Amino acid sequence: MTRERDRGAGEVLCLGIESTAHTFGASVASSRGEILSDIKEVYRPPMGSGIHPREAAQHHSKIAPKVVREALRAAGKSPEDVDAIAYSKGPGLGPVLRVGATIARAISARYSKPLIPIHHAIAHIEIGLLTTGLRNPLVVLVSGGHTTVAFFSKGKWRVFGETEDITLGNLLDAFGREAGIPHPAGPNIEGIASKGRKLIELPYIVKGNDVSYSGLLTAAVKKIPDSKLPDLCYSLQEVAFSMIVEVSERAVAQLEREELLLTGGVSANRRLREMFAKMMSERGGRSEAVDPKYSGDSGAQIAWTGALAFSSGVSERLGDSKVLPRWRLDEVEIPWRRG
Ligand code: AMP
Ligand code: MG
Numbered sequence: 001m002t003r004e005r006d007r008g009a010g011e012v013l014c015l016g017i018e019s020t021a022h023t024f025g026a027s028v029a030s031s032r033g034e035i036l037s038d039i040k041e042v043y044r045p046p047m048g049s050g051i052h053p054r055e056a057a058q059h060h061s062k063i064a065p066k067v068v069r070e071a072l073r074a075a076g077k078s079p080e081d082v083d084a085i086a087y088s089k090g091p092g093l094g095p096v097l098r099v100g101a102t103i104a105r106a107i108s109a110r111y112s113k114p115l116i117p118i119h120h121a122i123a124h125i126e127i128g129l130l131t132t133g134l135r136n137p138l139v140v141l142v143s144g145g146h147t148t149v150a151f152f153s154k155g156k157w158r159v160f161g162e163t164e165d166i167t168l169g170n171l172l173d174a175f176g177r178e179a180g181i182p183h184p185a186g187p188n189i190e191g192i193a194s195k196g197r198k199l200i201e202l203p204y205i206v207k208g209n210d211v212s213y214s215g216l217l218t219a220a221v222k223k224i225p226d227s228k229l230p231d232l233c234y235s236l237q238e239v240a241f242s243m244i245v246e247v248s249e250r251a252v253a254q255l256e257r258e259e260l261l262l263t264g265g266v267s268a269n270r271r272l273r274e275m276f277a278k279m280m281s282e283r284g285g286r287s288e289a290v291d292p293k294y295s296g297d298s299g300a301q302i303a304w305t306g307a308l309a310f311s312s313g314v315s316e317r318l319g320d321s322k323v324l325p326r327w328r329l330d331e332v333e334i335p336w337r338r339g
Pocket of ligand 2: 120124143144145264265296297
């Protein structure tokens with residue numbers, strides 16, 4: 001009870017559960033923007049193979065109760081102390097999403113707490129806005145599940161450009177599997193690329209405001225036997241990153257934005273951050289990236305977005321809590337943001 005009285009007026013506490021892909025995460029966050037805990041366990045596919053949805057779901061089911069308990073314990077809270085239970089409703093892998101939704105429903109029903117459905121990409125954006133303090137940036141979300149350039153207008157995040165096929169995270173992870181680079185390949189490719197010097201020719205594919213990475217993947221994989229791996233990793237990063245920077249620069253120019261937010265797992269990459277920072281500073285603006293602690297999937301992004309959503313009246317009935325593996329960013333109304 002003492003803890004309850006310590007809270008500011010109107011402040012809410014939200015337990016957030018993330019379960020869209022490799023990561024099962026849980027966290028407690030307050031509507032004042034404090035992340036009180038952030039616990040995660042990551043499913044690692046066998047060397048050389050991609051994520052297997054059913055195996056990932058089995059992994060997540062096994063560790064979920066422990067991760068949720070640990071998130072509450074680390075925050076110093078009991079389930080009774082939190083005001084709402086948020087979960088990733090989509091998009092993501094169906095079997096994996098259902099693990100998170102099931103746990104969230106069970107806690108919501110057991111403790112009579114409202115259930116808050118969260119769109120995973122919006123959670124990447126909100127944790128980016130929280131940790132950078134940016135207010136109305138162009139958003140570049142680059143992760144395993146998304147490669148999206150978005151801006152906020154009339155109550156929704158609108159998509160300016162996106163990938164037409166695989167995401168930037170997929171490109172790096174799939175290339176890594178073919179080149180024998182351990183998973184997750186992104187950070188390992190970054191390390192190898194830092195020793196590359198020679199630019200190997202690879203296809204650069206921008207179509208209007210969209211990028212396409214599947215042809216680049218095929219071409220880069222074909223060059224593995226005849227190239228030095230550091231040069232190939234360096235070239236892959238330079239070409240793939242330049243493509244998304246080009247589209248983003250067009251967005252910044254057309255939408256007249258002075259700020260850019262880089263978020264999602266791939267935004268941890270220092271070369272990518274540097275390219276965005278340079279592009280924005282040449283235009284007299286600035287680029288900021290999400291705190292690397294929260295760049296990859298986390299319960300924190302769901303708990304924080306859940307606190308925002310719950311504070312502005314968002315919740316759903318248990319009967320409506322079906323997961324949406326293909327939920328699009330631009331379908332979601334955002335009542336807590338103006339513009
Ligand atoms: P997320 O889906 O947000 O959890 O992001 C996961 C993706 O981020 C995976 O494809 C990783 O390979 C990628 N990633 C993580 N760290 C880095 C890095 N330093 N450079 C490039 N990609 C990264
Ligand atoms: Mg993600």
